[in-house]
Structures are given as C-alpha cells and as structure tokens.
Amino acid sequence: MDTEDFADALQESEQVLRECFTKFQLDEVLFSFNGGKDCTVLLDLTIKVLKEFYKSNEIDRMKIVYIRTKGPFREIEDFVKEIEEYYNVKLMVCEGEMKSTLEKILKEDPVLEACLMGTRRTDPYSESLQFMQKTDAGWPQIIRVLPLLNWSYHQIWSYIFKHKVPYCSLYDRGYTSIGSVHNTRPNPALQYTDECGRAVYRPAHTLADATLERAGRGIINGH
Incomplete structure (x- = not known):
C-alpha cells in the first residue's frame, strides 16, 4: 500500500472537533456511525479529542447512533458489536432511512444540536460542504459537523494502519x-x-x- 501523509488533515480534523466540543456539550452531540472506514476513523479521533475535554468515564455517555440499512451485511452488524467492546461505548441501533430516523431521534432527544459524520468531499454531493453547517431545507434541523472533509481515501487507510484502528x-x-x-x-x-x-x-x-x-x-x- 502507498501510504499517504495525513498530518495536515489530522490537525485540521482535530481543530474542527475541538471547535465542536467547545461550542456544544457532550449530550448535545450525536455521532452517526454506519460501520464504514471513514466514520470509524472519525470515532477514533473523536474519542482522543474528547479525552482533552472530559474524564474517560464521561466519554462513555457519548451518543452514538447506528442507522441500520435495509439488508445490512452480517459483517457490519458484527463490526458494530466489536466497536462497542473496543472503544467501550454503547451504540443506539435504529432501523429506517436517514431522514425519518434523524427526525425521530431529535423528537425523542431535543437537546441535540450537532451531528458528527464521517463524510469526505469525494462522497456524492459533498464537494462544496463546510466543516459545520445546518442540514438542508426539508431535513430535520441540526448542525452537521464533518471533520474528515478533506481526507483522501489513502489517508484514511494510512491512519487506520498507523493507529491500529x-x-x-x-x-x-x-x-x-x-x-x-x-x-x-x-x-x-x-x-x-x-x-x-x-x-x-x-x-x-x-x-x-x-x-x-x-x-x-x-x-x-x-x-
């Protein structure tokens, strides 16, 4: 594998995360997890940054949602359990498509203000996104926080192997x-x-x- 330096991208992401947790309390932030490589790297980064803000027993309170797709891979389901054990976190599992699920979550937990996502610019419709911005019109209103926007595919893999994610x-x-x-x-x-x-x-x-x-x-x- 051709490793790709990610030092600048990492510094940028950590800055976005620090901004997020300066602006919002831990219980005001939702982490959207889908079992993919990008959001797993983001989870690893988020937990590291949170250790600057909170004691480790408080980090356990992090609100993480796994929105199960229709027809999920068994391997993804297994990986979700592995992540819970590895990071000592609890994932809330929801069924359904993103929009209606987010609507339901915000109705049940109205203190939520922001949602962390592992989106990168190379993802569909993501080229012009900003690190922090409100959801589009017609969507449940929440601030999307996207610390990995400028990471490349190979930088993600370089981070995974270097940090044993x-x-x-x-x-x-x-x-x-x-x-x-x-x-x-x-x-x-x-x-x-x-x-x-x-x-x-x-x-x-x-x-x-x-x-x-x-x-x-x-x-x-x-x-």
Missing part, C-alpha cells in the same frame, strides 16, 4: 465502499484470477485509483 472484515475481501447487500459488491478494480482460475479480490487498501472507491456500489439483482 479496527475495520470491518469486508474491506479485506475487496469491498471499498459499503452500503447494503442490495447495492454493494466487491470492487471490480481489485479483481484478479488466482492460480486455480478463480476470480478473487485484493484488499480495499490496495486500490491504486481512489476515484474508483465507489465502483462496487450500484443496483444488484434488480434491487
């Missing part, structure tokens, strides 16, 4: 961007034929062209 096993089997079983398959750019003539896939971190990160996402079997 856990990640879902699907990434070792050629998946580079994970949605549901209905719209995700291993990335064709990582496929090769082994000595037995079988089609197999290299791990996600070996993807040379980061612009192909979402090449495994799309409609599968008519879903």
Whole structure:
C-alpha cells in the first residue's frame, strides 16, 4: 500500500472537533456511525479529542447512533458489536432511512444540536460542504459537523494502519465502499484470477485509483 501523509488533515480534523466540543456539550452531540472506514476513523479521533475535554468515564455517555440499512451485511452488524467492546461505548441501533430516523431521534432527544459524520468531499454531493453547517431545507434541523472533509481515501487507510484502528472484515475481501447487500459488491478494480482460475479480490487498501472507491456500489439483482 502507498501510504499517504495525513498530518495536515489530522490537525485540521482535530481543530474542527475541538471547535465542536467547545461550542456544544457532550449530550448535545450525536455521532452517526454506519460501520464504514471513514466514520470509524472519525470515532477514533473523536474519542482522543474528547479525552482533552472530559474524564474517560464521561466519554462513555457519548451518543452514538447506528442507522441500520435495509439488508445490512452480517459483517457490519458484527463490526458494530466489536466497536462497542473496543472503544467501550454503547451504540443506539435504529432501523429506517436517514431522514425519518434523524427526525425521530431529535423528537425523542431535543437537546441535540450537532451531528458528527464521517463524510469526505469525494462522497456524492459533498464537494462544496463546510466543516459545520445546518442540514438542508426539508431535513430535520441540526448542525452537521464533518471533520474528515478533506481526507483522501489513502489517508484514511494510512491512519487506520498507523493507529491500529479496527475495520470491518469486508474491506479485506475487496469491498471499498459499503452500503447494503442490495447495492454493494466487491470492487471490480481489485479483481484478479488466482492460480486455480478463480476470480478473487485484493484488499480495499490496495486500490491504486481512489476515484474508483465507489465502483462496487450500484443496483444488484434488480434491487
């Protein structure tokens, strides 16, 4: 894997997180977790920054939501449990699509002011986003906090390996961007034929062209 320096991106993200927790109390912030590599890196970073603001037993109160997709991968479900143990946190599991779920969460927990997300600029419709901005019109109103906006695909993997951050096993089997079983398959750019003539896939971190990160996402079997 070609490692990519992430020092500047890391400093920028830590600054955004410090700003977030200076502006908002711990119970006013929701962390949106989907089991993907980006939000796992963000969780690792967030916990490190929170240790500057709170005692470790207070960090346990962090509000983290896992919004389960329709047709979740078993590996993602397993990884969510692994994350709870690894970071000693509790994830609230919700079913449904993002908009209605967020609406329900904000109704049940009206103190929430901000939502931390692992969005990067290369994600769909994310090129012009800011580090902190309100949700779009027609959405439940909350401040989106996006500390990883300027990270590249390879910087994420460099951080994961340098800091020994856990990640879902699907990434070792050629998946580079994970949605549901209905719209995700291993990335064709990582496929090769082994000595037995079988089609197999290299791990996600070996993807040379980061612009192909979402090449495994799309409609599968008519879903």
